[in-house]
Amino acid sequence: MTTEAEAHVHHPNYVKIWAILVALLLVSVLGSMSHVREVVLIAAFGIAIVKAYLVARNFMHVNVEKRWVPYLLIVCLLFIGILFAGVAPDIMNHVGQHWINPVVNQPAVSGAATKNE
């Protein structure tokens, strides 16, 4: 089996990728110091996605793996997306059609912050 394992990847310069990841990490931390909410969020999650992609591609070799492996992982994420879409209207909002969640402090704010399916 080891022979097949060899066959399936050629090893890039991992240290270089690691350096990029660390650089991105620094950027996201510095970005979080900003007081503009958008900047913070982009610095946080935009970069997180990039980092995840780099790790998956270069360390996990998803790109040279059999096609259906990335598809499998994407499908799992898709179902989580469906779960979110189906559940968020009830959990993320505190007011909906003919119901309200008065216990929560600011229903208006959080309710408006999201849209309904």
Add this chain to the structure above:
Amino acid sequence: MLERYLTAASTYAHSIDHLFILIAAIVGFWLIAAETIMFTLVFKFRAKNGRPTQYITGEEKHLKRWITIPHAMVLVCDVVIIIGAISVWYNIKQNMPVADETVRVIGQQWAWSFQQAGPDGVMDTPDDIRSVGELHVKINTTYHFELMSRDVVHSFAVPAFRLKQDALPGRTITGWFRPNRLGTYDIQCTQMCGLGHALMAGRIVVETPQDHAAWLMRNSNPAAAGLQALPASPPDGTLTLAEARR
């Protein structure tokens, strides 16, 4: 069809019953058709009839028809049922007619309690009428109910009204009903709510405006209301446990 088993006492009870009959007709047809075909095939193609088995892959056009055509018909039936289901649902759960009266329904282990405006017609005033286990309503009057729960998930169900809505702690859910038949009907809790689930019964009394006014007068005495007022906090297990054990 449903009315043979249980009286229908609200305006939308019949729309549910009719949808039930529509679905029963459609699926009944398919059920009988499928069962008949299956048993016919079983008896027609018994080994003892001496016929050798045929080699059929199921790719043959002239045979595939027998799957694809019913398939399309099922799709049509589904669309019909969906339209019926959603229209009924929309009228009962989404579209709110203007309220003549409002009543607050509170579920707790293990009783339904109700609060409605007293003679002054305003909610949350001293003469409000609070009752436990029994709700008095006027016939041909559109009621909005504000449903809430003190402890666990309950479900406010009035079978005669074809009405059912879970009561969730932390939420106020609004619904409506319009009784159109005099009488006393059951209120159930249809969501498992603990030891006394089976004891969580109530009555809903649909009465004429005159009787209702008289009932209001009898019960609007604040002192009496005070007596019947409920504990603000969830009841401690022991008391209700004893109640459940009787």
Add this chain to the structure above:
Amino acid sequence: MSTQVEHAEPSFFHKYMWSTDHKMIAKQYLFTGMVMAMIGGFLAYVFRMQQGFPNQYVPGFGLVTPGKYNAVVTMHGTIMIFWVAMPVLIAAFGNFLIPLMIGCDDMAFPRINRLSYQIFLLSAIVLLLSFLVKGGAFGGAWTAYPPLSSTGAYNLTPAGAVLWLLAVALEFVAFLLGGINFTVTVMNSRAPGMKMYDIPILVWMIVLASVLFMVSVGPLIAGAVLLLFDQTMSTGFYDPTRGGDPLLWQHLFWFFGHPEVYVVLLPAMGIVAEVVAVFARKKVFGYKTVLYTTWAVGFLSMVVWAHHQFVAGIDPRMANIFSITTLMISIPITEMVFLYIATLYGGSITLDTPMLWALGFIAEFLIGGVTGIFLGSSGTDIYLHDTYFLVAHFHYTFVPIAIISVFAGITFWYPKMFGRMLNETLGKIHFWGTVIPFNVIFIPLFITGTAGDQRRIYSYAQFAEQSRPALQHLRTTSTIALLVMLAFQFVFLFNFFWSLRNGKTAGDNPWRSTTLEWTVPSPPPHGNFAVLPTVYRGPYEYGLPGRADDFAPQNVPD
């Protein structure tokens, strides 16, 4: 029932408790499932007695108090789904048949396989222990909605609730390990020449069921952790007064709970496909179409979950979406059933016991399927939700799945498992003695349901409309039918154990079937195949024109 023929007999412990042999693990799952089924059946007997003869002393149990009634109902549901349907349909048949049907010597990861059973056994023990703890077993229904399940002061069975949750979580882990192992085995370890469309439908179904389970159960495992912390560490994930939301659990539960229905349905459909093909001597009608419909069902079943929550306080606008998806799923599933019926066309049908069970499955499951439409369409669900109509509906799906199809499978593969035939006469008696009472149990419950009987009620004394004598007669009828049905199960047990010694020896291929498991001795030796087979054709080549006999095994070259 030795499975290692030419091996030195290992110690009892190593042979029966510590084996990595897929056939032994299959039997472990089968017998554990059968024991749990007896417990579940006894619980059914207890609460049906209370329903049929309220507040009477129940022989073998005693008086049924409200607390005991809730616990019994809850445990019946949990056991029958998680400790009977799952282990028997997926684990037992999967373990026994997958390596044999795809022509290899064992699972790809035998020790993971063993671990999966051991975790499963542990989960069963934990669940049964919960009957003994202070306060008794959990009584908050198998759906365990918080805050009832999360707060001891509400459910009054704090210890039982925690143990129930632990048991269910362990069971999930066991089936994750088992399912992943099945999937990898089928993907990688197939016999040379066995292409994607040469795999028997049952194997396809078990693998797709495992995958479906795997993708749907994750969120519930997470949800179970949250619920466990709510129970034991006074967190507030589901406590509305502290920012939590009880609806979250309901969503996470049903996001798994609905696919779960299909997780157990698919293997059942697979068993029926195998049996019908053999006894009709017919190729399955539209093999590929069956698979396409299965995939469609699998995907759709992931997007219908909230139809269990129409009146549970979800936003009413969402109900419309889920009502549509729910009715859409009827299209592939009906097509699948049509294909099975079409398979009978042009066949040469013999009605041996396995075939009776298989046909019984189709006939009864049709009823379960069509009654589902009433509940799937939001409008009627307002009235029928949580009534006995719903109970009758899902028993018309689950009994065919977990009982009828399982009997089809056991009677069909018993010769392969134990090397001897079951007794046909006893088998037919058992079949009619099970299927007829089954209908007499649940048809009355459809009526009491439409009359407004709500579920999980130990006595209707408080409800004027429900305590009408007419309804009580129906409940009593249903209870008596259950007693009859349970009584007839002893015929099966006797047949099962008597035939182990006294059945006539089966031979390799008693049913003249084409799939690979019938090319090895019965019972198969350790390592299954003396010479590992090569596959030359699809699984259901019956009545091929221009052959001497009417079936062409997969491993025989032209």
Add this chain to the structure above:
Amino acid sequence: MSSSAKPIANTRSATGIPSARLITWWVIASEIVIFGGLLASYVMHRIGHPEWAEAASHTNTWAGAFNTLVLLTSSLCAVMAHKAADAHQGPRAAKLLRLTALGGLLFLTIKGFEWAKDIHEGFVISSGGFWSYYYTLAGLHGLHVLAGMVIMLVVASDAAKNEELQRVECIGLYWHFVDIVWIFLFPLLYIAR
């Protein structure tokens, strides 16, 4: 019977992916939905409760950032180990794997100090929505780190003898996945205000 001898089933590879790596991918897929469900629940609660930001501001961004660095570095070691294993340098692979496990240990130690500080300041798992999710998410992730370390040391001891080298890559894959989960936990728990 003997569980040491590998069945032929294990050595076949119809997909072209060795069974060991295949099962690792399936395990990762099932982990995705577990963490996915938990994260989805957290995100929708968090968006629904802006007031949780106050609690979130008590977390120590620098500790979280340093832990991210630790995990990234350990991931580097893991993938280097995979490279060594492909070159049949078992002992070197073992050394790198042990280094990776050490990274995991460092990660958990830092987490321990963080939690000690939080608890000392009175923020326990039951002190509010954010903290409940904070401890649950980080705790579940920590468990995965711990499990990864244990398996990694076992694999390393085999690899040192040039045995089962294909496992080096599999445990690596798992470790990278745990790393990715943290890459998302870090902004979710430490940065988002």
